[in-house]
Amino acid sequence: xxxxxxxxxxxxxxxxxxxxxxxxxxxxxxxxxxxxxxxxxxxxxxxxxxxxxxxxxxxxxxxxxxxxxxxxxxxxxxxxxxxxxxxxxxxxxxxxxxxxxxxxxxxxxxxxxxxxxxxxxxxxxxxxxxxxxxxxxxxxxxxxxxxxxxxxxxxxxxxxxxxxxxxxxxxxxxxxxxxxxxxxxxxxxxxxxxxxxxxxxxxxxxxxxxxxxxxxxxxxxxxxxxxxxxxxxx
Amino acid sequence: xxxxxxxxxxxxxxxxxxxxxxxxxxxxxxxxxxxxxxxxxxxxxxxxxxxxxxxxxxxxxxxxxxxxxxxxxxxxxxxxxxxxxxxxxxxxxxxxxxxxxxxxxxxxxxxxxxxxxxxxxxxxxxxxxxxxxxxxxxxxxxxxxxxxxxxxxxxxxxxxxxxxxxxxxxxxxxxxxxxxxxxxxxxxxxxxxxxxxxxxxxxxxxxxxxxxxxxxxxxxxxxxxxxxxxxxxx
DNA sequence: ATAATAAATGTAAAATGTACGTTAATTATA
DNA sequence: TATAATTAACGTACATTTTACATTTATTAT
Numbered sequence: 001x002x003x004x005x006x007x008x009x010x011x012x013x014x015x016x017x018x019x020x021x022x023x024x025x026x027x028x029x030x031x032x033x034x035x036x037x038x039x040x041x042x043x044x045x046x047x048x049x050x051x052x053x054x055x056x057x058x059x060x061x062x063x064x065x066x067x068x069x070x071x072x073x074x075x076x077x078x079x080x081x082x083x084x085x086x087x088x089x090x091x092x093x094x095x096x097x098x099x100x101x102x103x104x105x106x107x108x109x110x111x112x113x114x115x116x117x118x119x120x121x122x123x124x125x126x127x128x129x130x131x132x133x134x135x136x137x138x139x140x141x142x143x144x145x146x147x148x149x150x151x152x153x154x155x156x157x158x159x160x161x162x163x164x165x166x167x168x169x170x171x172x173x174x175x176x177x178x179x180x181x182x183x184x185x186x187x188x189x190x191x192x193x194x195x196x197x198x199x200x201x202x203x204x205x206x207x208x209x210x211x212x213x214x215x216x217x218x219x220x221x222x223x224x225x226x227x228x229x230x231x232x233x234x
Numbered sequence: 235x236x237x238x239x240x241x242x243x244x245x246x247x248x249x250x251x252x253x254x255x256x257x258x259x260x261x262x263x264x265x266x267x268x269x270x271x272x273x274x275x276x277x278x279x280x281x282x283x284x285x286x287x288x289x290x291x292x293x294x295x296x297x298x299x300x301x302x303x304x305x306x307x308x309x310x311x312x313x314x315x316x317x318x319x320x321x322x323x324x325x326x327x328x329x330x331x332x333x334x335x336x337x338x339x340x341x342x343x344x345x346x347x348x349x350x351x352x353x354x355x356x357x358x359x360x361x362x363x364x365x366x367x368x369x370x371x372x373x374x375x376x377x378x379x380x381x382x383x384x385x386x387x388x389x390x391x392x393x394x395x396x397x398x399x400x401x402x403x404x405x406x407x408x409x410x411x412x413x414x415x416x417x418x419x420x421x422x423x424x425x426x427x428x429x430x431x432x433x434x435x436x437x438x439x440x441x442x443x444x445x446x447x448x449x450x451x452x453x454x455x456x457x458x459x460x461x462x463x464x465x466x467x468x
Numbered sequence: 469a470t471a472a473t474a475a476a477t478g479t480a481a482a483a484t485g486t487a488c489g490t491t492a493a494t495t496a497t498a
Numbered sequence: 499t500a501t502a503a504t505t506a507a508c509g510t511a512c513a514t515t516t517t518a519c520a521t522t523t524a525t526t527a528t
Contacts, residue, residue, distance in 0.1 A: 015249050015290060017320070017331055056249060056329050060320025084318040084333050086251070086294025095290050097251055097331070099318050167506075185486065187507075192484090207505035208494040234485095401475075419517065421476075426515095441474040442525040468516095 016096040019063035020051035020135065022082065022142035023072070025107035025122060026159035031175045032107065033139060036071065036120035038132050042093045048132045049139070050120065051098070064101045071118050073111030078158035079103040082142050090134055098134075102142040104158035150176050154195070154231045157216050165203050165211035166190065173233060186233075193231060195221045250330040253297035254285035254369065256316065256376035257306070259341035259356060260393035265409045266341065267373060270305065270354035272366050276327045282366045283373070284354065285332070298335045305352050307345030312392035313337040316376050324368050332368075336376040338392035384410050388429070388465045391450050399437050399445035400424065407467060420467075427465060429455045 023034040038048035050071050054063040061079075069075055082100040090096070107122075115121075123129065128139060150156045156172050157164075170186045190196065195217045202210035221231065257268040272282035284305050288297040295313075303309055316334040324332070341356075349355075357363065362373060384390045390406050391398075404420045424430065429451045436444030455465065 013290070015251055015288070017249055017251070054249070054320070056247070057322055059322050060318065060331065062322075081317050083315050084294065086288070086333060088291055088293050088296075097294065097333075099320060099331075165506090182487075183506085184488080184508080188509095189485085204494085208496080209492075209504075209506055210494070211506055399475090416518075417475085418477080418519080422478095423516085438525085442527080443473075443475055443523075444525070445475060 012094075014095070016094045017054040017060065018051050018096055018098045019054050019060055019067065020049040020098045020100050020138060021064055021068055021079070022049060022100060022102040022139055023068070024102065024104050024125075024142070024146065024159065025110075026172055026175070027107045027122070029171050029175065031125040031159075032122045033125055033128055034072070034115070034120055034122050035128070035131065036118055040093075043132045046132045047129050049100075049135045053096075054099070060099050061101075064099075064103075068103060071115060071120050072105065073114045074105055074109060077103050077105050078155065082138065082145055085134055085138065087134075098138075100138045100142070102145065104146075104155060106159065106161055108161060147176055151234060152230050152232055154216060154221065163199060163201065163203075163213040163215055165206075165213055167206065167211050168203075169214075177234075189233065195224070195231070246328075248329070250328045251288040251294065252285050252330055252332045253288050253294055253301065254283040254332045254334045254372060255298055255302055255313070256283060256334060256336040256373055257302070258336065258338050258359075258376070258380065258393065259344075260406055260409070261341045261356070263405050263409065265359040265393075266356045267359055267362055268306070268349070268354055268356050269362070269365065270352055274327075277366045280366045281363050283334075283369045287330075288333070294333050295335075298333075298337075302337060305349060305354050306339065307348045308339060308343060311337050311339050312389065316372065316379055319368055319372065321368070332372075334372045334376070336379065338380075338389060340393065340395055342395060381410055385468060386464050386466055388450060388455065397433060397435070397437075397447040397449055399440075399447055401440065401445050402437075403448075411468075423467065429458070429465070 025032040025034065034050060035047050036050050038044055038046050050067055052063055052067045052070075054060055058066070064079060065075070068077060068079070079101050082102050085098045085100060088095065090098070125139075125143065128136070130136065131139070146155075150173070156169075156176060159172060160168060166187050167183070169190070170181055170183060173186070174181055196214040197217050199213045199215060201213045203213055204210035221229075259266040259268065268284060269281050270284050272278055272280050284301055286297055286301045286304075288294055292300070298313060299309070302311060302313065313335050316336050319332045319334060322329065324330070359373075359377065362370070364370065365373070380389075384407070390403075390410060393406060394402060400421050401417070403424070404415055404417060407420070408415055430448040431451050433447045433449060435447045437447055438444035455463075
């Protein structure tokens with residue numbers, strides 16, 4: 001794969017596959033996206049989703065994990081396939097499929113130095129600049145998927161620290177759904193689901209009184225899931 | 235692409251992409267799957283999802299439509315990407331990604347002759363034989379997606395004729411969800427959604443009395459959809 | 469005319485969702 | 499040391515939806 005650009009015959013004659021990652025984070029009440037400068041011609045240097053070619057001997061999933069680790073230092077992150085973008089003319093350089101995958105990371109955990117070194121940058125989701133190829137479309141699709149999926153599954157929690165407060169969680173849902181939620185009903189609904197473990201620690205960064213921290217009870221959740229239980233928040 | 239099997243160097247050195255279709259139908263109260271005999275080595279002649287290599291100059295979506303038309307004669311069918319199967323070793327012959335797409339067809343509309351000519355066959359979903367590679371897994375994943383998606387969107391209707399009765403629709407939901415539904419509550423819920431148009435024709439194939447035929451009001455539905463409406467049936 | 473059969477309608481209780489008002493805990497400050 | 503300010507937490511009444519179940523209706527084969 002090293003001489004992709006130089007071996008013109010093979011470039012035009014082959015099918016390539018890229019793994020592109022839509023990396024979401026949540027910070028200061030905002031949903032964010034991590035992007036970097038594209039590393040291959042054409043359009044080298046332009047803003048792009050973080051991605052890489054899938055190597056011949058490598059699983060698609062592995063390729064996505066590889067770049068994610070390379071840029072953020074993170075492993076074992078929530079990542080899920082979004083969809084494959086397969087228009088024949090989507091990339092002017094190659095015939096290249098992109099298998100897009102979205103990742104949800106805890107923004108306090110990534111390796112800042114590494115991110116900086118690769119020229120990557122976090123943008124507010126509503127201020128993402130123009131990206132190469134169909135990458136803006138991928139971001140839109142990923143957002144829609146996140147919204148859809150968050151309604152019935154507790155995936156949003158992957159964007160928060162392990163210990164979080166209910167007001168924090170509400171704020172997260174508010175940015176995902178892009179609408180305000182009633183804090184009293186939100187709390188009531190959430191607690192009725194019986195999958196939060198209340199700790200006796202408080203987070204006092206946002207109020208004098210402080211808000212209790214909670215952990216999500218994955219064990220119980222997965223058991224309930226089996227018997228057709230839905231983590232539904234609206 | 236014609237000499238894939240003969241040009242050994244390129245075969246081992248290239249990435250291929252296949253479009254595999256999970257084709258669902260609904261007939262006599264059963265959910266069915268259309269499969270055929272694989273046309274390429276290795277495993278030529280074994281039961282397989284209906285698929286084809288994606289040509290270099292062809293969109294992935296086009297490839298899927300192409301095979302679907304080739305085998306069933308159908309165009310303009312509901313089809314949606316399921317996911318891409320990208321394990322490096324999933325196909326012992328090539329490095330080949332499979333972009334799996336599921337289709338929902340009205341089983342009374344396909345071209346029987348064409349299907350027969352290609353050695354394709356409808357199997358009850360609970361009696362699908364062993365398929366090549368990871369195709370059985372694809373079927374399971376597609377089923378799960380269908381179940382998930384049918385809860386909130388009226389995609390099941392793509393499996394029924396344009397005119398259908400409420401008992402028919404209920405039967406469809408029952409096979410999709412694999413559970414019995416209360417007919418009184420089903421009807422009530424369905425009609426409350428205000429997206430069925432009652433015709434003044436009856437279908438008398440199942441009872442002396444006959445059941446009224448309905449059409450789905452896509453126009454109204456799509457308007458409601460915009461304002462955050464959910465076609466939720468459980 | 470009657471029996472048989474699936475279709476269609478109805479109703480009451482339980483559960484869930486919605487829209488609010490009130491109280492509690494904490495600390496900076498006066 | 500008391501008070502003000504602020505967010506967290508709890509509660510309640512009403513509306514809507516879901517659930518569980520019984521009855522009536524239209525049709526035709528006998």
